[in-house]
Amino acid sequence: MPQTDPARLTADLIRCPSVTPEEGGALVLLEKLLSAAGFDCTRTDRGEVSNLFARWGAKGHAKTFGFNGHTDVVPLGDEAAWTMPPFGAEEKDGFMYGRGATDMKSGVAAFAAAAVDFVKETPPDGAIILTITGDEEGDAEDGTTALLDYMDREGEKMSVCLVGEPTCPDEMGEMIKIGRRGSLTAWFTVTGVQGHSAYPHRANNPLNAMARLMDRLASHELDQGTEHFDASTLAVVTIDTGNTATNVIPAQSRATVNIRFNDAHTGASLTEWLQDEADKVAAEFGLEIAVQVKISGESFITPPGPLSDLVAEAVEAETGRKPELSTTGGTSDARFVKDHCPVVEFGLVGKTMHQVDERVEVAQVHQLKAIYTRILQDYFTKV
Numbered sequence: 001m002p003q004t005d006p007a008r009l010t011a012d013l014i015r016c017p018s019v020t021p022e023e024g025g026a027l028v029l030l031e032k033l034l035s036a037a038g039f040d041c042t043r044t045d046r047g048e049v050s051n052l053f054a055r056w057g058a059k060g061h062a063k064t065f066g067f068n069g070h071t072d073v074v075p076l077g078d079e080a081a082w083t084m085p086p087f088g089a090e091e092k093d094g095f096m097y098g099r100g101a102t103d104m105k106s107g108v109a110a111f112a113a114a115a116v117d118f119v120k121e122t123p124p125d126g127a128i129i130l131t132i133t134g135d136e137e138g139d140a141e142d143g144t145t146a147l148l149d150y151m152d153r154e155g156e157k158m159s160v161c162l163v164g165e166p167t168c169p170d171e172m173g174e175m176i177k178i179g180r181r182g183s184l185t186a187w188f189t190v191t192g193v194q195g196h197s198a199y200p201h202r203a204n205n206p207l208n209a210m211a212r213l214m215d216r217l218a219s220h221e222l223d224q225g226t227e228h229f230d231a232s233t234l235a236v237v238t239i240d241t242g243n244t245a246t247n248v249i250p251a252q253s254r255a256t257v258n259i260r261f262n263d264a265h266t267g268a269s270l271t272e273w274l275q276d277e278a279d280k281v282a283a284e285f286g287l288e289i290a291v292q293v294k295i296s297g298e299s300f301i302t303p304p305g306p307l308s309d310l311v312a313e314a315v316e317a318e319t320g321r322k323p324e325l326s327t328t329g330g331t332s333d334a335r336f337v338k339d340h341c342p343v344v345e346f347g348l349v350g351k352t353m354h355q356v357d358e359r360v361e362v363a364q365v366h367q368l369k370a371i372y373t374r375i376l377q378d379y380f381t382k383v
Contacts, residue, residue: 004116006369007096007362009033009109011089014098018072020138023050026071026105030054030112030132037116039130044150049135049142053150056119057127064127065379066158067115067372068144068337069108069165070136073100074354081356094362101360103353107164108132110365114372124380129158136333140296144333148340160307161343162375163334164368166350167326172364173319173371177345178308179228179301179327180335184259184267186274188213189290190282194251203249207241209285210253214239216277217257222265228301229262229327260330267295297335301327307342310383314374315346318367346371 018024027050031041039054057064076086076099084090084097091097096106115128131151135143151157168174190210195203214236222232235258243250259270271293282289302308304325315323323346337343348368352358 004113006110006113007365009113010101010106010360010365011096013071013105013109014089014100015087016071017087018100018134019075020072021048021135023134027052027132027134030108033112033116034130037119044147046142046146049133049146051134051143051147052132053147054130055127055156056115057124060155060157061127062159063125063380064129064157064159065376066129066131066161066341067111068131068161068163068333069104069111070133070143070333071105071108072134072137073103074137077356083357091362095359096362097357097359099358101358102166102348102350104165104347106360106365107166107347107368110368111164111372114369114376118373118376122377126380128376129156133333140333144336148336151340158341161337161341162311163332163337163343163345164347165332165345166347166353167345168349170349170351171321172349172367173315173321173323175326176308176311176315176323177327177329177334178304178325180297180299180329180331181229181232181260181262181327182265182267182299183296183331184261184270185294185296186257187292188255188278190253191288192251195249197247197249200249204285204287205249206251206253206287209281209287209289210239210255213278213281213289214255216281223262226262226264229299232259232261232265234259261299263299263301267298297331300335300338302338302342302344306383308344310378311344311346311375314371314378317374318371
């Protein structure tokens with residue numbers, strides 16, 4: 001029986017210009033492939049976002065393995081800086097180039113190819129679900145969340161799920177993600193009283209208060225880390241006033257901070273702390289400070305156990321490397337899946353994701369398919 005080539009499928013997906021929220025033909029291609037292999041496919045589009053749900057096997061089966069991934073990609077950046085066509089999927093020196101080559105069309109291609117060949121060759125006593133979104137790189141409000149909402153309505157359920165994001169920093173097989181830090185962004189607007197810089201006593205300079213507030217936040221130690229997480233971090237990412245005059249004290253100043261937090265905190269507890277710090281500085285300087293917060297995701301952990309063991313054993317068997325269980329990095333759609341079922345993440349080396357000349361080692365795409373295939377075999381025969 002002919003095998004599904006994950007590298008060729010990766011190339012076909014790269015050639016689909018699916019910059020968020022454009023579908024670009026990527027999900028159409030996958031739906032055709034999966035339907036031909038006997039998967040029941042449903043488009044769960046919401047708003048401007050395209051999503052694909054695919055299930056092989058009986059609905060509601062007690063043993064259902066899930067894969068999650070995305071086919072949308074970030075913008076190209078400076079297209080003139082690319083040395084290879086960004087949607088060309090051209091190969092050079094063993095690497096395939098193109099936007100999404102690493103993040104994460106290769107991961108989707110590997111788990112789709114593994115699932116297709118697995119159900120053809122050794123149909124399991126159970127079910128396999130693939131949830132693929134076009135909104136992971138965007139606001140992520142109508143992507144995996146829409147897929148999970150659809151599953152809730154229809155009584156679809158994954159027993160466990162593997163997200164195919166690139167997880168390895170440098171070498172194939174070195175890291176599995178068993179959790180992620182939470183992410184929070186806060187915007188501060190300090191409103192004072194505008195005036196002449198020669199008469200500062202007649203004004204109330206918002207920059208003085210903003211400098212004090214940003215220093216208080218940036219110098220505060222949120223924690224020293226927890227059992228499975230590094231210490232939480234706060235970064236001041238911008239302070240803006242827009243004042244080009246040298247003889248004018250401005251009326252307002254704005255700043256933004258981003259916090260990546262571990263399981264010692266929640267978005268709500270950090271929001272309360274930020275507001276409290278802003279209130280203290282506002283009172284000290286006698287002005288107003290408005291705070292706006294967006295929580296992109298809470299921290300979560302899938303404790304080491306059967307699922308991480310399953311994935312780690314397959315990775316070690318195929319790569320000879322025992323992977324580290326980690327919670328480092330940014331956010332991913334696992335933060336949504338964790339409310340549905342136990343979830344871990346494993347994928348390729350992510351060194352070039354979001355970069356100009358993003359590329360993937362072709363041999364590693366085949367290796368990733370082999371790892372995913374072994375995970376499926378072990379899950380349905382050993383777990």
